[in-house]
Amino acid sequence: MPPKRKASTSDATLLTRKLKIQKKKKPTAQQKAELDKRTKWFQQYADKDDSSIIPPDGCQKLFGDLGVSLESATPIIVGWKLGAATMGYITKEQWINTMESISVTTPTDFKKVLHDWELQVSQDSLQFKQLYLFTFNYVKSASQKSMEVEMAIALWHILLEHTYPIVKSFIQFIQVRIPDFAIAAYAH
Template identity: 30%
Template sequence: MPPKKRASTTTTTSKVSPRKKTKTGTGRASRSRASTGKTASSELALDQDAPKHFSAIRCAKWFSEYEDTDEPGVIGPDGVMRFCQDLGVDAATIEVLVIAWKLGAQTMGYFKKDEWLHGMKSLGADSTAKLIKYLDHFRGISDRPEEFKDLYMFAFGFAKESDQKSLSIDHAKGMWQILMPSDRFAHITRFLEFLDEERPVKVINKDQWKSFLEFSTTVAENLHDYDENSAWPVLFDEYVIWKKKRYQEND
């Protein structure tokens, strides 16, 4: 391998993960390998840095900045909005969702104090400025399939009402929009269109939720490899029929 190329690969990845790349390979291949390696290495970096710079006191103080005045020990929706503003991101973005996931937040729009302290500690962040550094990494989670899958499944429990088994269709659609950018997930735009037009369901159950990620990652955009005799939930059968009928001329 010409050394030039290796050097360029290293520089592109080193921004996020400072670990030296020993892998060799041609352009694309090494890139993708680098990106899978990134998960582990960045996690490692966070863990190592955590005890050095992390201060529990600073973190608690940081929490109190956003703490709900009416309900101590909790950051409510207003606090979360402010927190997001300070981070410079919109609340309805994947970064915020990843933060919620990392903190192990149970309910959308709320951070409890113990979730915050524990979660931020494991991230090694005790200030907005430190957390901002991770945002790029969080944003790239859709490149890390295993991690993304965990996040995706977390989102289901996170977004649903705690007393419900399933996710209301509006919440589900919102979550999908956050989680699955249409430039990465081929089916999302049409699928949401299908849900709006046909209104086949009122809620999305866990099985449908889980299956949609698999559907999005395994079935080709033109649906030629979709097997209707397979175990896909009926919702997807209906979607496929709808799409084939509606976009017949395009296929």
Template identity: 30%
Template sequence: SEPYTSARALALFEKYVDADDSTAIGPVGLENLCADANIPMEGAMPLILAWQLGAKEMGRFTKDEWVEGTSNLKISSLSSLLSALSDLNNLLIFSKSPVKSNPKIDPYDRTTYLSYAKDTKSAFHKLYLFCFNLAKPEQSRNIDMETSAALWSVILSPKYPIMQEVLEYIGEKDGVYKATNKDLWTMMLEFCETVDPNLQGYESEEAWPTLLDEFVAWKKARSP
């Protein structure tokens, strides 16, 4: 891969900008970018990209966000972008061991990556909270449940087996739970971190959101 230059990074941005808005890459440009770079749209990598660019809107990157984010990571090619997102995906979503870094041959600047590798839990919490703020409409305090479930399926399910069952429960109760506020979003991660698939770690007297107490009752009722 060619070494990073800001001119190359900008040229890459300009290749994918919106037809009707030259100041941003929109949903179509993002899809084309991901397709060309072999970044799967259905996993967490587009969210990790938004996080690393400090995006303010779902599926949209401004020129300033792109220039600053790619400058921090020293990315100006599709292959280096794929490397950076794959590394973070493996580290934070799939809990794999950190890659060994060698600044002479690294495909991008791994300084940020290595700081996350020192405390993956804290880095994951940052990514998780970022996703709530990214998905939340500006005037709202909530994310609709369909969006929440889609995000949980890519961010939490690969890490925490119990999340798959929570999603099954939410799907079964279609329409009962309308939205996710910040408290439920935060507590969902805490629930996944403290409660195992056999419900070890769950204490009913703790102040879990209603959805989670009702999930536990549902799970107990269907377990022999």
């Protein structure tokens, strides 16, 4: 068995640092007040039967209150940043953790963050790629292996059309050709 070493000043320093870290982990009165604000804000949109989730109608109301169009990329960006698994559903845990990480307690502050998120996605190709890849699983249901053509077209309009003008022509091609493909696939 190795000999025990004597406590050094560095051990005392480590112990002091551990105590400071533990004290920081305890919520302060301000942190509790901010958590209460976030929770009350969440509850405005939460499901009446399950207060731990915001359902699609609650999300629609939330985005309406924020002045966000449901036909824009912003609701998808919000789902991505919150780490939501399914479009139209936000859990309380996702809400509280994200709002805490971005230091937001009010809709006014969140609007500013939304604007920053939109700019980041539009200016950073890596973030846009991550958002685009996230969208497929976010939009389709868990039981689906693919996405319906109409949904894909709507998402291409929202996510790609303003950056890539050729998407309009591609969408027109898909809309004209898909009925032919569907009939051919059904006939075989």
